Amino acid sequence: xxxxxxxxxxxxxxxxxxxxxxxxxxxxxxxxxxxxxxxxxxxxxxxxxxxxxxxxxxxxxxxxxxxxxxxxxxxxxxxxxxxxxxxxxxxxxxxxxxxxxxxxxxxxxxxxxxxxxxxxxxxxxxxxxxxxxxxxxxxxxxxxxxxxxxxxxxxxxxxxxxxxxxxxxxxxxxxxxxxxxxxxxxxxxxxxxxxxxxxxxxxxxxxxxxxxxxxxxxxxxxxxxxxxxxxxxxxxxxx
Amino acid sequence: xxxxxxxxxxxxxxxxxxxxxxxxxxxxxxxxxxxxxxxxxxxxxxxxxxxxxxxxxxxxxxxxxxxxxxxxxxxxxxxxxxxxxxxxxxxxxxxxxxxxxxxxxxxxxxxxxxxxxxxxxxxxxxxxxxxxxxxxxxxxxxxxxxxxxxxxxxxxxxxxxxxxxxxxxxxxxxxxxxxxxxxxxxxxxxxxxxxxxxxxxxxxxxxxxxxxxxxxxxxxxxxxxxxxxxxxxxxxxxxxxxxxxxxxxxxxxxxxxxxxxxxxxxxxxxxxxxxxxxxxxxxxxxxxxxxxxxxxxxxxxxxxxxxxxxxxxxxxxxxxxxxxxxxxxxxxxxxxxxxxxxxxxxxxxxxxxxxxxxxxxxxxxxxxxxxxxxxxxxxxxxxxxxxxxxxxxxxxxxxxxxxxxxxxxxxxxxxxxxxxxxxxxxxxxxxxxxxxxxxxxxxxxxxxxxxxxxxxxxxxxxxxxxxxxxxxxxxxxxxxxxxxxxxxxxxxxxxxxxxxxxxxxx
Numbered sequence: 001x002x003x004x005x006x007x008x009x010x011x012x013x014x015x016x017x018x019x020x021x022x023x024x025x026x027x028x029x030x031x032x033x034x035x036x037x038x039x040x041x042x043x044x045x046x047x048x049x050x051x052x053x054x055x056x057x058x059x060x061x062x063x064x065x066x067x068x069x070x071x072x073x074x075x076x077x078x079x080x081x082x083x084x085x086x087x088x089x090x091x092x093x094x095x096x097x098x099x100x101x102x103x104x105x106x107x108x109x110x111x112x113x114x115x116x117x118x119x120x121x122x123x124x125x126x127x128x129x130x131x132x133x134x135x136x137x138x139x140x141x142x143x144x145x146x147x148x149x150x151x152x153x154x155x156x157x158x159x160x161x162x163x164x165x166x167x168x169x170x171x172x173x174x175x176x177x178x179x180x181x182x183x184x185x186x187x188x189x190x191x192x193x194x195x196x197x198x199x200x201x202x203x204x205x206x207x208x209x210x211x212x213x214x215x216x217x218x219x220x221x222x223x224x225x226x227x228x229x230x231x232x233x234x235x236x237x238x239x
Numbered sequence: 240x241x242x243x244x245x246x247x248x249x250x251x252x253x254x255x256x257x258x259x260x261x262x263x264x265x266x267x268x269x270x271x272x273x274x275x276x277x278x279x280x281x282x283x284x285x286x287x288x289x290x291x292x293x294x295x296x297x298x299x300x301x302x303x304x305x306x307x308x309x310x311x312x313x314x315x316x317x318x319x320x321x322x323x324x325x326x327x328x329x330x331x332x333x334x335x336x337x338x339x340x341x342x343x344x345x346x347x348x349x350x351x352x353x354x355x356x357x358x359x360x361x362x363x364x365x366x367x368x369x370x371x372x373x374x375x376x377x378x379x380x381x382x383x384x385x386x387x388x389x390x391x392x393x394x395x396x397x398x399x400x401x402x403x404x405x406x407x408x409x410x411x412x413x414x415x416x417x418x419x420x421x422x423x424x425x426x427x428x429x430x431x432x433x434x435x436x437x438x439x440x441x442x443x444x445x446x447x448x449x450x451x452x453x454x455x456x457x458x459x460x461x462x463x464x465x466x467x468x469x470x471x472x473x474x475x476x477x478x479x480x481x482x483x484x485x486x487x488x489x490x491x492x493x494x495x496x497x498x499x500x501x502x503x504x505x506x507x508x509x510x511x512x513x514x515x516x517x518x519x520x521x522x523x524x525x526x527x528x529x530x531x532x533x534x535x536x537x538x539x540x541x542x543x544x545x546x547x548x549x550x551x552x553x554x555x556x557x558x559x560x561x562x563x564x565x566x567x568x569x570x571x572x573x574x575x576x577x578x579x580x581x582x583x584x585x586x587x588x589x590x591x592x593x594x595x596x597x598x599x600x601x602x603x604x605x606x607x608x609x610x611x612x613x614x615x616x617x618x619x620x621x622x623x624x625x626x627x628x629x630x631x632x633x634x635x636x637x638x639x640x641x642x643x644x645x646x647x648x649x650x651x652x653x654x655x656x657x658x659x660x661x662x663x664x665x666x667x668x669x670x671x672x673x674x675x676x677x678x679x680x681x682x683x684x685x686x687x688x689x690x691x692x693x694x695x696x697x698x699x700x701x702x703x704x705x706x707x708x709x710x711x712x713x714x715x716x717x718x719x720x721x722x723x724x725x726x727x728x729x730x731x732x733x734x735x736x737x738x739x740x741x742x743x744x745x
Contacts, residue, residue, distance in 0.1 A: 075743040113740045115706040122700045122740040124413065163742050167413050170314065170383060174744050175364070213745040214713070220741065 052093065054239040058198075059086040062232025064105055068210055068223035074119045075217060076109035076128060083230060087134075091239070095140040097153070105130040111165055114220040126165035130226065132157045132204070134182060147190040154183040159206050159226055180206030180227050188236060196236040203229050314381035319363040321370055322352040322377040331375050338373070339366035354382070389415065391503045391510040395676055398653050399509055400620050401498075401639030405688060406735035407512060410695065413738045416503060416514035417698035422473055423499055423516045423556045423690060424549035426542065427492030428529075429485040430520035431463040431657065431671060432472045437486070439532040439668075446531050450668070460486055461672030463493050465501050465508045465655040466518070474552040477522040478541040479529055485522030488529050488671060490656040492520065494679050495560045497654030498687035499694070509653055509676055512691030512734070513698075519554050521545040524561055527662075528669055537561070542602075543574035546585075550578045555697055557585045558690035560683030562600035564592070571602045572609075579611035584697070584704040586689040588682035589616040590629040597629055606635045611704025613711065616728060617685035620646045622718060624726045628682055634728040636711055637718065638688035641680030651678030692734045699738050710737045 065080040066072045072079035085103025111124040138153020156179065163174040186200030206226035210218035218224065321344070323332065332344070340358040347354060357366055363381035370379035389411035390396070402408065438457050441450040450456055462469070477485035487493045496518055501511030523545035524537030542561065549557055557578055575585055590600030606614025617628040617640020624630070625642040641651035656677050661670040689711065696707050714737040715730035723729050 071743050075741075109743075111740045111742050113701050113706060113710050113737075115703070115709045118703065118706065120701045120703070120706055120740075122738070124739060126742055128743055161744065163744050165739075165742055167409075167739060170364070170381075172745065174742070175362075176744075210744055215736075215741050216744045217741045218743055 054091040054093075056089045056091060056236050056238030057086065058089070058101075058234045058236045060084060060101075060103070060200075060232045060234040062200075062230055064228050064230040066228040067205070067225045068218055068221070068228075070117070070221040071210060071216075071218040071223045072128075074112050074114055074221070075126060076107045078107075079228075081105055081107050083232065089238075091140065095142055096137070097140060097151070098135070098137045099153075100133070100135055102131065102133045112217060114217050117221075119217075124166050126163060129160075129162040131160040131162075132180070133160070134158075134204075136182070136184065138184070140188075148187055149190070149196075150185070150187045152183075152185045154181070156181055157204065157206075159209065161209060161226060176209075178206050178209035178226060180204050180209075182227070186234075188234075194238055198234040198236055200232050200234060201229065202232070203227070314363055314383045316363065317359050317361065318354055318356045319367045319370070319379060319381050320352050321355045321367075321379040324375050324377055327375040335370060335373055335375065339369055341366075352378075355379075389504075392506050393503060393508055393510045394506070395509045395653060398649060401641070401652055401688065402510065402512070404620070404622070404639050405692075405732050410734035410738050413735065414695045414699050416500075416512070417516045417694045419471070419515055419517045421513070421516045421556065421694045421698050422519050422552075422554045423513065423558065423694050424519040424521050424545075424554035425492050425496050425499070426521050426523050426545045426549060426557055426559045427487075427495060427561060428489050428524045428526050429477065429487035429492050429522035430466070430472070430475075430496050430518065431461070431487050431490075431493040431674070432466060432475060432518070432520050433469060433484070433486070434459075434461040434672065436460070437484075441532065443532075443534055445534060449531055456668040458668050459670050459672040461674075463497070463655050463674055465674075466493070466496060467500075467502050471518055473517045473519050474548075475520045476545075476548055476552075478544050478548070479522050479525040479535045479537065480533065485520045486671065487520075487522075487657075488662075488669070489526040490659070490662060490677075491524075491526065491560070491683065492522070494652075494654045494656040494677065495558060495683055495687040495690075496520070497656065498652060498684060499558060499691045501654055508655055511654070512688065513694035516556075516694045516698075519549055519552065521549050539563075539568045539570050542568075543570045546571070546574035546578050550581045550583050555583050556690055556693045557583055558687055559585060559587045559602065560681075560686045562588055562590050562603055564598050564600060566601070567604060568601050572605055575602065575605055575612055576609055579609055579704045582702065582704065583611075584693045584707045585609075585612040586686045586693060587612060587614050588686040589614050589631075589634050591617075591627040591681050591683075593627055593629050597631065599631060599633060600629060603629065604633050606633050611708055613689055613708050614728075615682060615686040615689045616726070617641065617680070617682045618718070618727070618731060620650050622731065624719075625680065625682075627680075628685070630725045632725060634725060635708075636689060636715060636728045636732055637726075637730065638685040638692075638732050640682050640685030641678065643678070643680050648678050651680040652684040653678050689732060692732055692737065695734065696737060699740075710740070713737070 061084040064083045069079040083103050083105045087101025089097050089099035091097040106129040108127050111122045111126050113120045134157035136153045136155035138151055140149050140151040159178045159180050161176050182202050182204035184202035186198050188196045188198035190196045204227035208224050209226035211224040340361050341355045343356045344353040367379040367381050370376050436457050436459055438455050440455050441453050475485045476483055497511055500513050500516050503510040503514035523541045525535035529535050578585055587603050589603045592598055603614045606612050613635045614633045616634040616637040617625040618637045619625050619642025625640050643650045653676055655674050658673040658675040661673040693707050701707050712729040714733050716733050717730040718727040
């Protein structure tokens with residue numbers, strides 16, 4: 001365990017052989033990454049159990065760009081928007097951490113009709129909301145000046161998707177939860193002993209969440225991933 | 240311990256921020272919604288009949304509607320309806336409330352159920368599901384918001400089975416009859432759109448047989464009362480008499496125009512689908528009395544002229560409840576292609592010849608050939624293909640056309656048209672100023688439904704004819720064998736579903 005972490009600290013991230021990765025489905029690769037993180041945390045925890053664990057809370061705000069760009073563009077007029085959220089991390093002395101965060105994206109748009117990529121706005125108000133609850137495990141690198149801490153992480157999330165529109169029966173509105181996976185990286189600047197600020201980028205994939213219903217534009221655009229790329233700024237309280 | 244304190248404090252702060260962002264703010268106790276200050280009042284003021292609405296009221300209604308829509312939601316937040324079984328103990332009640340983060344129960348007047356208030360952010364549907372599984376709960380549900388369903392107050396509306404069959408009532412909730420900016424051309428036998436007395440020559444040989452010894456007859460016309468005033472009709476034209484007075488001398492065009500846009504919710508007669516559109520009467524067929532007076536009938540060239548005229552004068556939806564047997568018609572095909580290329584959608588009747596060998600009618604064959612043109616078959620009240628309705632690869636969609644064999648006279652489509660007692664009098668010239676509400680059947684009537692739907696879709700925002708066709712097909716209710724078939728095409732039109740369109744996921 002110690003050797004593995006040391007190698008990471010020297011800038012040699014864990015990698016699978018390209019030939020091994022190539023054959024794996026995208027979601028399988030995420031599951032594998034998540035498994036590695038969990039194993040790392042578990043192994044590290046056995047050594048660190050007797051040591052003090054740092055707990056931190058954070059709030060964040062950022063922007064997200066959904067991978068299903070055509071679908072979000074059609075209904076919301078954009079495939080990006082503000083997200084904000086927060087959560088807690090537990091950080092082991094070795095730098096391994098696990099955390100839970102919840103965030104929220106919400107935007108108003110209108111229902112449409114799509115033919116051959118041409119979008120017709122029907123003017124019926126609709127609200128789309130995405131609330132991911134994510135469990136993340138990763139490693140905080142102790143390199144360079146100690147008050148700047150880069151980190152890498154990955155994990156699994158449950159994405160609560162809601163879509164409500166005017167003139168809809170309750171059964172026509174959408175309330176569903178999908179499982180997704182994510183990797184993220186960032187750097188944290190310690191401003192005081194218990195206060196830090198971090199910038200972070202996350203890439204997530206939520207397979208088969210969209211495109212399953214013929215009356216959805218995601219079906220017309222053949223887009224199924226609810227994930228995307230998120231950049232956020234975090235205020236961190238705690239060590 | 241230090242870390243745990245931080246964790247607790249941060250978790251509380253983050254949770255609070257999150258819930259504030261994701262839930263509605265809890266309102267303070269509301270003031271009474273109304274109170275009677277005095278029961279004395281002056282008598283009401285009678286301003287008589289108002290034939291045109293005050294312009295300002297429409298603006299106010301629009302503004303209010305926009306504001307109200309901001310509050311539209313499927314059910315109220317933070318509360319649900321629960322009926323607890325009699326004898327539920329306070330302890331059990333408390334336990335059940337705790338199960339859904341409930342705070343209070345309130346018994347309303349005239350109710351045998353309670354309103355359970357929950358903490359902000361609790362999903363009422365999920366809470367209701369949880370409570371419904373408890374043995375002390377008879378039922379639990381969210382407080383779903385009930386919407387008005389537009390059911391026209393026209394007294395004969397109840398006889399119009401065809402409109403509920405295509406979800407018109409809920410469609411009208413979304414789009415209340417389109418707007419006058421949408422011009423629908425009725426390429427037909429003319430329309431009873433104006434009044435007057437017209438002197439017809441009776442010197443031709445046929446007219447002399449009917450009116451022997453007379454050189455002319457004076458015939459009365461009146462506008463159909465249920466089609467609206469003169470301002471509703473735009474650019475009328477007659478390609479049989481080659482003038483701008485396309486009067487109907489048989490009642491066919493008047494009837495199909497009724498399905499498209501009969502005055503609706505006016506407390507009189509029957510309803511129509513797109514009751515606010517402008518109508519362009521274009522007469523391309525001479526029938527019955529036209530033949531007597533002018534030895535005139537419609538031909539491919541008059542039809543083609545009518546189509547091009549309609550499009551050149553601003554029509555965006557064309558109704559062609561017409562057809563003939565024989566070979567294809569390049570001239571009509573060219574005209575219809577011209578119409579679509581100029582942004583007009585065209586609905587064409589599939590034909591009523593199934594029991595006469597089911598020959599392919601023209602121009603019904605054009606539907607599958609041109610995107611933005613649809614060929615329409617007919618169903619009856621029981622959603623079965625009407626026995627007369629042609630079948631084949633040209634049928635793209637079906638709509639109510641009526642089946643009076645299976646369902647009797649009332650199985651037809653009810654709209655206002657001429658009273659046949661006066662169109663075909665036993666003696667003397669006909670009159671076209673006497674109207675009845677008549678049941679008629681045919682793919683002509685079915686076609687008018689698709690035309691009305693297209694007008695609504697166009698006003699809702701689908702401005703491309705090919706997209707209108709795609710929307711009509713996509714949201715149709717499949718009938719017969721799964722998928723497209725030669726009897727029902729892509730199925731029965733569903734106006735509400737098409738108007739509602741597509742969301743991101745559903």
